[in-house]
Amino acid sequence: MKIAVCVNRVPDTETRVKIGPDGKTIDKSGVNFILNPYDEFAVEEALKTKEKFGGEVVVISLGGSENVEVIRKALAMGADRGILLKDDSQRDTFSIAKALAEVLKELSPDIIFFGKQSIDYDDQAMPSLVAELLGLPSITVVVKLEINSDGTLIAEREIEGGREKVRGKLPIVIGAQRGLNEPRYPSLKGIMAAKNKPVEEREAPKFDNKTEVIEMLLPPPKKPGRIIGTDASAVSELVRLLREEAKVI
Amino acid sequence: MAKRVLTFAEQREGKFKKSAFEAVRTGRKISDEISAEFLALVIGDENATKLAPELGGYGAEKVIVVQDDRLGSYSLTAYSKVISEVVNKYDVDYIFMSATAMGKELAPRVAGKIDAGFALDCTDLKVEDGEIIATRPVYAGKAFIKVKINSERKIYTLRPNVFTAGESDGKPAEVERFEVNLTDDDFSVVAFETVASTKGKLDVTEADIVVSGGRGLKAPENFKMIEELAEILGGAVGASRAVVDAGWRPHDEQVGQTGKTVSPKLYIAIGISGAIQHLAGMSSSKVIVAINKDKDAPIFQVADYGIAGDLFEVVPALIEELKKVLGKQ
Numbered sequence: 001m002k003i004a005v006c007v008n009r010v011p012d013t014e015t016r017v018k019i020g021p022d023g024k025t026i027d028k029s030g031v032n033f034i035l036n037p038y039d040e041f042a043v044e045e046a047l048k049t050k051e052k053f054g055g056e057v058v059v060i061s062l063g064g065s066e067n068v069e070v071i072r073k074a075l076a077m078g079a080d081r082g083i084l085l086k087d088d089s090q091r092d093t094f095s096i097a098k099a100l101a102e103v104l105k106e107l108s109p110d111i112i113f114f115g116k117q118s119i120d121y122d123d124q125a126m127p128s129l130v131a132e133l134l135g136l137p138s139i140t141v142v143v144k145l146e147i148n149s150d151g152t153l154i155a156e157r158e159i160e161g162g163r164e165k166v167r168g169k170l171p172i173v174i175g176a177q178r179g180l181n182e183p184r185y186p187s188l189k190g191i192m193a194a195k196n197k198p199v200e201e202r203e204a205p206k207f208d209n210k211t212e213v214i215e216m217l218l219p220p221p222k223k224p225g226r227i228i229g230t231d232a233s234a235v236s237e238l239v240r241l242l243r244e245e246a247k248v249i
Numbered sequence: 250m251a252k253r254v255l256t257f258a259e260q261r262e263g264k265f266k267k268s269a270f271e272a273v274r275t276g277r278k279i280s281d282e283i284s285a286e287f288l289a290l291v292i293g294d295e296n297a298t299k300l301a302p303e304l305g306g307y308g309a310e311k312v313i314v315v316q317d318d319r320l321g322s323y324s325l326t327a328y329s330k331v332i333s334e335v336v337n338k339y340d341v342d343y344i345f346m347s348a349t350a351m352g353k354e355l356a357p358r359v360a361g362k363i364d365a366g367f368a369l370d371c372t373d374l375k376v377e378d379g380e381i382i383a384t385r386p387v388y389a390g391k392a393f394i395k396v397k398i399n400s401e402r403k404i405y406t407l408r409p410n411v412f413t414a415g416e417s418d419g420k421p422a423e424v425e426r427f428e429v430n431l432t433d434d435d436f437s438v439v440a441f442e443t444v445a446s447t448k449g450k451l452d453v454t455e456a457d458i459v460v461s462g463g464r465g466l467k468a469p470e471n472f473k474m475i476e477e478l479a480e481i482l483g484g485a486v487g488a489s490r491a492v493v494d495a496g497w498r499p500h501d502e503q504v505g506q507t508g509k510t511v512s513p514k515l516y517i518a519i520g521i522s523g524a525i526q527h528l529a530g531m532s533s534s535k536v537i538v539a540i541n542k543d544k545d546a547p548i549f550q551v552a553d554y555g556i557a558g559d560l561f562e563v564v565p566a567l568i569e570e571l572k573k574v575l576g577k578q
Binding site for chain 2: 097127138157159160168214222248
């Protein structure tokens with residue numbers, strides 16, 4: 001089976017965001033970048049799919065040359081080869097999706113995995129949009145996936161207050177959610193092996209942005225709250241404040 | 250020619266979601282501001298036709314209904330085709346949806362079909378010089394961006410619980426049926442069964458009140474207190490990443506950067522110190538209460554009201570007090 005997984009490089013979750021000098025993006029100085037956490041579930045599921053059906057796992061990432069790091073991490077986990085779509089410009093989701101779709105079309109995988117969202121721009125659009133551009137079905141926020149040998153599959157995706165079971169078949173695009181699996185840690189052997197796995201570099205095909213960021217802002221500072229007590233005796237005052245001052249209960 | 254605005258109003262199992270009313274009201278409000286014609290769209294089986302007039306109360310004068318027995322179950326591929334065909338047929342310029350589990354995957358697919366730019370999970374929409382400026386959180390709410398869409402067609406999804414639906418004025422909408430020719434291929438993915446995580450459980454993203462617990466609770470069984478408090482308040486249970494990672498709580502309850510982002514009117518954080526990735530997921534809540542032993546915990550920096558005490562004393566007392574004042578003995 002031909003399996004593709006698309007990965008992104010993002011600031012880690014402990015990052016304190018500062019606005020960069022352009023006023024439109026974050027200040028990247030001192031920021032620690034990691035493989036997007038949801039992409040770990042995508043890589044793991046790609047590897048499990050390969051273990052079940054055989055084939056090859058290709059990792060694709062679009063970004064600057066530093067994105068090789070996240071490709072290498074996926075290779076260390078067990079993926080077979082990587083493609084880096086080099087691009088240093090500021091692209092919107094649509095423009096990235098078009099570039100990914102162009103490369104994926106050429107690969108024509110049986111299944112394509114994404115993390116359900118990238119924890120930088122958080123718009124959760126990439127798996128659905130790339131699928132649409134490829135003319136493939138998609139299922140996102142997937143927490144369980146059973147692929148049968150005839151290519152039919154059943155996925156469970158998270159919805160408000162529960163899950164829905166979705167029927168589909170290959171080829172398909174899957175957006176992986178936490179809970180789908182337990183991502184493996186790269187072994188030392190895996191890390192060593194990853195250094196010799198091929199990563200092909202290409203210029204990312206250019207497409208226009210459809211959106212324009214006017215400015216990036218920090219959330220308005222919250223005015224400091226009140227500590228109304230240090231034990232259970234403060235409870236009646238708390239309830240009074242919630243009812244009479246905040247009027248939320 | 251006048252511009253057209255369309256709100257896709259989501260229904261599941263014969264009921265509109267509250268967020269659908271929020272999206273209809275917002276769509277109508279924006280339409281008025283840009284002098285556009287406003288339409289709403291409902292998709293489903295015969296329920297869709299029954300429900301549609303209700304949107305009149307939230308500002309929709311005309312509702313387009315696409316009814317087909319097969320559309321009674323949600324299908325991403327079929328629903329996105331239906332929306333795109335309605336957009337093409339009615340020459341729609343602006344599309345609004347809710348940023349729900351359904352809307353979040355529908356919007357980008359529709360965008361791909363009609364070549365529209367999008368701003369998703371918006372928390373604010375303003376009209377400036379006849380153009381919509383969308384504000385949406387990035388980095389899980391650690392920052393916001395103001396976005397302008399430059400393509401001809403534009404899609405916006407609205408974060409639930411942020412925009413106001415207001416009260417219905419009871420005015421029924423005019424309903425117009427529209428036929429879309431659907432083949433089996435259009436149903437290449439279809440939802441066939443819903444499994445509720447716990448019967449009647451509210452999702453943290455939809456609840457007006459969220460009560461979250463963290464490592465300060467010391468053991469998974471102590472979450473009973475959190476559940477009881479949430480029940481008394483009619484709210485949902487949330488959890489910090491630490492307790493989800495420890496396997497105490499299911500990950501669909503996790504609030505924070507790799508969990509869910511919530512903006513309820515009341516968020517109560519119990520035994521949660523307030524790691525930056527947690528704060529990102531809840532700091533846009535309207536009122537925040539923190540109960541934590543450590544008075545220096547970062548959670549108190551975002552809390553409106555705090556009790557810096559032992560949660561094992563404070564929470565039972567709070568439950569008793571609320572039972573008393575809310576009359577739920």
